Amino acid sequence: MKFFDLYRKDRWPHMFCPGCGIGTAMNCFFRAFAESRLNQDKTVFVSGIGCSGRIPSYILADSLHTTHGRPIAFAGGIKLANPELKVVVFTGDGDLGAIGGNHFINGCRRNIDLTVICINNYIYGMTGGQVSTTTPFGYYTSTTPYGNKEYPFDLSEVAVAAGANYVTRWTTYHVKSLTKSIKKALVKDGFSFVEIVSQCPTQFGRRNDMISARQVFEWLKKNSVLHKKAHTLVEDHLDLNLMGKITVGEFVERNREAYTKVIGVRK
Amino acid sequence: MVTVINSDYCKGCNLCVVTCPVKVYKEGDKPSSRGYFVPKIVNVEKCMDYKRKKGEKKKCELCVLVCPDQAISWSNE
Ligand SMILES: Cc1ncc(C[n+]2csc(CCOP(=O)(O)OP(=O)(O)O)c2C)c(N)n1
Numbered sequence A: 001m002k003f004f005d006l007y008r009k010d011r012w013p014h015m016f017c018p019g020c021g022i023g024t025a026m027n028c029f030f031r032a033f034a035e036s037r038l039n040q041d042k043t044v045f046v047s048g049i050g051c052s053g054r055i056p057s058y059i060l061a062d063s064l065h066t067t068h069g070r071p072i073a074f075a076g077g078i079k080l081a082n083p084e085l086k087v088v089v090f091t092g093d094g095d096l097g098a099i100g101g102n103h104f105i106n107g108c109r110r111n112i113d114l115t116v117i118c119i120n121n122y123i124y125g126m127t128g129g130q131v132s133t134t135t136p137f138g139y140y141t142s143t144t145p146y147g148n149k150e151y152p153f154d155l156s157e158v159a160v161a162a163g164a165n166y167v168t169r170w171t172t173y174h175v176k177s178l179t180k181s182i183k184k185a186l187v188k189d190g191f192s193f194v195e196i197v198s199q200c201p202t203q204f205g206r207r208n209d210m211i212s213a214r215q216v217f218e219w220l221k222k223n224s225v226l227h228k229k230a231h232t233l234v235e236d237h238l239d240l241n242l243m244g245k246i247t248v249g250e251f252v253e254r255n256r257e258a259y260t261k262v263i264g265v266r267k
Numbered sequence B: 001m002v003t004v005i006n007s008d009y010c011k012g013c014n015l016c017v018v019t020c021p022v023k024v025y026k027e028g029d030k031p032s033s034r035g036y037f038v039p040k041i042v043n044v045e046k047c048m049d050y051k052r053k054k055g056e057k058k059k060c061e062l063c064v065l066v067c068p069d070q071a072i073s074w075s076n077e
């Protein structure tokens, strides 16, 4: 299978704004999926609501566009009903970290066999640029005109603490590493979590002095610090993330038994 | 083998211009029929995959992976 074979060409060009990182995230995912030689007829793509939730509608395979914040709950149901299927979830930072926060931590805790891909663009893109649980401290959104006064979530660290089997984070600038990590996540048993920090020039960029996609993209590149390096710095790496730095890399790799095996629906 | 830009898909974001390590792309100066400034391909012979033969392993391909609109592809592949 070639990597363009997975796209629904009849729906092209897609609805995403010029320079939106979701397109890049899709490229890396499709490349990883094609290289892993997985069967698209034995895979279900599940998404919540938001710009990132639109991804499955561009994939030539069965998909489920669920309610806001609930894709992990729906996906878990699919996996338990038919454990032969591979289940991939696409979600956004608002979808996963805010309204769906509980499904996220409990999905990690149960270690249910899903590959969850979160497009973290630091904002609610689709609904007009409201502050999200991951918006860095001090940054501007349509609902924080004086700068964000709340400390953000670090989604990857939450997943590590909650018990996911595989956790990794990259930005849309790190296309090669990201593709490699998605490949790993796709074959990993149990809960695997891939966070993709992505540019939303329309809602996040233009409110934070970055009017073009190119500027946000370069900002992501400039602010990324390798996870391994960050741990040897004097600063706490969580503090780095609070201020808009992005620690990237692989955060954890465990081999805990997957939920479907523990409860005996899959051998 | 060279890269080509499909001007029906390109939205002129210029991420390819920023990404290419050897500056194969240059910002466009004329709007396309859809109103976007599609980048121009200049000094293509500098591309790390220039003259790559069919089926040979790709060396760089960063622009193809980064382009959010799937507008870049390889010619004669
Ligand atoms: C129950 C419910 N509450 C609120 C909404 C409105 N809503 C739609 S998308 C969205 C935020 C999406 O943000 P995010 O998950 O970050 O996705 P993005 O658009 O940034 O990719 C909200 C609040 C909704 N659709 N359903």
Ligand code: SF4
Pocket (backbone or CB within 6 Å): A015, A016, A017, A019, A020, A021, A022, A051, A052, A121, A125, A126, A199, A200, A201, A202, A203
């Ligand atoms: S609003 Fe933001 S996330 Fe949504 S398509 Fe536009 S750039 Fe992408």
Ligand code: SF4
Pocket (backbone or CB within 6 Å): A019, B005, B009, B010, B011, B012, B013, B014, B015, B016, B017, B038, B039, B066, B067, B068, B069, B070, B071, B072
């Ligand atoms: S990255 Fe793609 S969409 Fe953006 S300017 Fe280049 S060819 Fe066009």
Ligand code: SF4
Pocket (backbone or CB within 6 Å): B003, B019, B020, B021, B022, B023, B024, B046, B047, B048, B049, B060, B061, B062, B063, B064
């Ligand atoms: S393959 Fe690499 S070197 Fe060639 S045009 Fe694309 S980014 Fe530039």
